[in-house]
Amino acid sequence: MKSPIIEAKNINFDYEGRSILNDASLEIYPGDFMAIIGPNGSGKSTLMKICTGLMKPRQGSVTLFGKDINKFKEWGRIGYIPQKATSFNQGFPATVEEVVKANLYSRVGLMGRVNKQHIEKVQEVLDLVGMLDFKDRLIGRLSGGQQQRVFIAKALVSSPEILFMDEPTTGIDANSEKDFYALMDDLNKEQNITIVMVTHDIGAVSKNISRVICLSRGKAHEHGCGVDMAGLNELYGHDVAPLIHNH
Amino acid sequence: MEMLQYDFMQRAFVAGILISIICPIIGTFVVLRRLSMIGDTLSHASLAGIAAGMLGNFYPLWGAMIFSVAAAIGVEKLRKNFSQYAELSISIVLSASIGLAVLMISLADSFNADLMSFLFGSIIAVTGRDIIIMAGTSIFIIVSVLLLYKELLYIAFDEEGAALAGIPTETLNIFFTVLTALTIVAAMRVVGILMISSMLVVPVAASMQISKSFKSTMINSVIFAFLAVVLGLTISYYFNLAPGGAIVVLSVVILLLVIGTKKYILKRIV
Numbered sequence: 375m376k377s378p379i380i381e382a383k384n385i386n387f388d389y390e391g392r393s394i395l396n397d398a399s400l401e402i403y404p405g406d407f408m409a410i411i412g413p414n415g416s417g418k419s420t421l422m423k424i425c426t427g428l429m430k431p432r433q434g435s436v437t438l439f440g441k442d443i444n445k446f447k448e449w450g451r452i453g454y455i456p457q458k459a460t461s462f463n464q465g466f467p468a469t470v471e472e473v474v475k476a477n478l479y480s481r482v483g484l485m486g487r488v489n490k491q492h493i494e495k496v497q498e499v500l501d502l503v504g505m506l507d508f509k510d511r512l513i514g515r516l517s518g519g520q521q522q523r524v525f526i527a528k529a530l531v532s533s534p535e536i537l538f539m540d541e542p543t544t545g546i547d548a549n550s551e552k553d554f555y556a557l558m559d560d561l562n563k564e565q566n567i568t569i570v571m572v573t574h575d576i577g578a579v580s581k582n583i584s585r586v587i588c589l590s591r592g593k594a595h596e597h598g599c600g601v602d603m604a605g606l607n608e609l610y611g612h613d614v615a616p617l618i619h620n621h
Numbered sequence: 622m623e624m625l626q627y628d629f630m631q632r633a634f635v636a637g638i639l640i641s642i643i644c645p646i647i648g649t650f651v652v653l654r655r656l657s658m659i660g661d662t663l664s665h666a667s668l669a670g671i672a673a674g675m676l677g678n679f680y681p682l683w684g685a686m687i688f689s690v691a692a693a694i695g696v697e698k699l700r701k702n703f704s705q706y707a708e709l710s711i712s713i714v715l716s717a718s719i720g721l722a723v724l725m726i727s728l729a730d731s732f733n734a735d736l737m738s739f740l741f742g743s744i745i746a747v748t749g750r751d752i753i754i755m756a757g758t759s760i761f762i763i764v765s766v767l768l769l770y771k772e773l774l775y776i777a778f779d780e781e782g783a784a785l786a787g788i789p790t791e792t793l794n795i796f797f798t799v800l801t802a803l804t805i806v807a808a809m810r811v812v813g814i815l816m817i818s819s820m821l822v823v824p825v826a827a828s829m830q831i832s833k834s835f836k837s838t839m840i841n842s843v844i845f846a847f848l849a850v851v852l853g854l855t856i857s858y859y860f861n862l863a864p865g866g867a868i869v870v871l872s873v874v875i876l877l878l879v880i881g882t883k884k885y886i887l888k889r890i891v
Contacts, residue, residue, distance in 0.1 A: 428781060428785060449786055449787040450787075454782070456779075462778065462779060463653070463655075465829070466777075466778055466835075467653075467829055467832050467833075467834065467835055467838045468774070468778060468834065468835040469833070469834045469835070472774065472834060472836070473778065476771055476774050476775035476778060476779075476783075477775070477786055478771065479771065479783075479786045479787060479788055480786055480787055484769075484772065484788075485768040488771065510834075512834075528782075532786070
């Protein structure tokens with residue numbers, strides 16, 4: 375039996391007097407390809423931010439790789455791509471390489487110097503996401519799908535064991551979305567990276583995911599594998615027709 | 622170069638060259654973090670410090686340094702209270718600084734030529750002591766930015782991501798605002814309190830028009846600032862003008878030339 379790499383227990387979180395998470399618990403195991411779904415405002419992004427230390431719960435505990443989150447220091451083991459990753463200042467004058475290099479912090483530390491090996495690692499992850507040819511381009515000049523790949527490369531440069539993504543396909547076109555899920559599948563199966571994503575696009579992701587967590591009324595409920603959609607209509611309160619992109 | 626025979630002009634040029642390096646370096650981060658107004662706020666805080674120096678009869682630049690660093694820390698602390706309205710913290714500290722400056726000036730009864738030189742900049746006012754302090758401050762700023770370059774870039778681009786990567790963003794934000802305060806104090810003698818914030822912003826704005834990376838944005842903005850300072854000081858010497866005004870107007874002219882040239886080239890390509 376594998377032990378969880380991330381464990382959130384009995385999480386309570388309030389926002390402006392309203393309970394968002396109410397005794398929600400979540401366990402993430404190595405190799406998982408997990409989708410967290412649920413209606414707007416159900417606390418999906420909040421739970422993800424609590425698991426990555428970006429928000430603190432009112433009550434409850436989070437353990438990362440066996441350590442209490444308050445004592446955890448190895449942040450390079452965790453990659454996170456926020457919901458608005460591609461809604462940054464599009465005029466920011468940084469190249470693709472500069473953006474990815476910025477996340478070398480966990481490898482080189484405060485005031486540490488970037489050496490040849492680090493640059494090679496940057497090139498390796500850019501190659502992995504198919505963006506090496508764009509390394510000298512300004513990040514703001516790329517399409518939404520290309521920018522998303524750069525942010526994945528940025529997260530990968532610290533060699534994370536788990537990658538959190540908050541609605542990663544928002545604002546990218548259907549073709550880029552298909553490529554994106556193919557890349558996620560590759561990272562999960564070939565690179566052994568555990569993947570957790572908050573998404574509304576359960577149809578597109580369902581072919582690849584191993585676990586579905588639904589957030590409803592402040593609690594996390596586990597569903598079977600992605601192709602089992604039973605119960606989603608009840609959860610959303612209306613008919614849910616998953617869209618599978620095969621083109 | 623006849624003007625360089627004079628000690629005061631040599632000092633003005635040394636001071637000007639230091640300013641043309643540190644202002645755009647700090648300004649690049651200031652502009653990209655959308656904190657352009659912070660220059661005005663901290664310079665007005667330093668005005669209160671100068672008036673305090675005149676009132677307490679101590680070296681005015683120490684007063685400027687203490688007041689502007691205190692204002693810098695105040696801006697960062699307030700920024701947390703208004704996380705969705707970062708510019709509000711800047712406006713609050715700006716208002717408090719202006720109020721305090723006016724009170725100090727009236728208490729010290731110091732609305733005199735010396736104060737005017739701080740407001741509008743002066744070539745002849747730069748002393749040997751000013752140069753030593755400016756050089757020390759500039760070296761500290763340049764070394765700090767070189768050592769913290771990747772951290773400051775990450776925070777400017779994505780503060781949340783930088784925090785998750787383990788970068789101590791709160792501490793570095795305060796440290797960066799203190800660097801901005803020190804830059805303003807170093808530059809105020811030549812450029813003048815009223816025009817310092819332009820030196821932080823305008824060369825960077827010109828550079829962003831043509832630069833193809835973060836590093837080149839910083840380097841090009843230093844080149845533009847250097848041109849504006851050297852030409853501005855020369856013009857102010859020969860035409861007896863306030864150096865701050867000449868330098869800032871030239872910076873804007875350079876910006877307009879860059880925009881115009883870029884448009885012309887783009888038009889020819891299309």
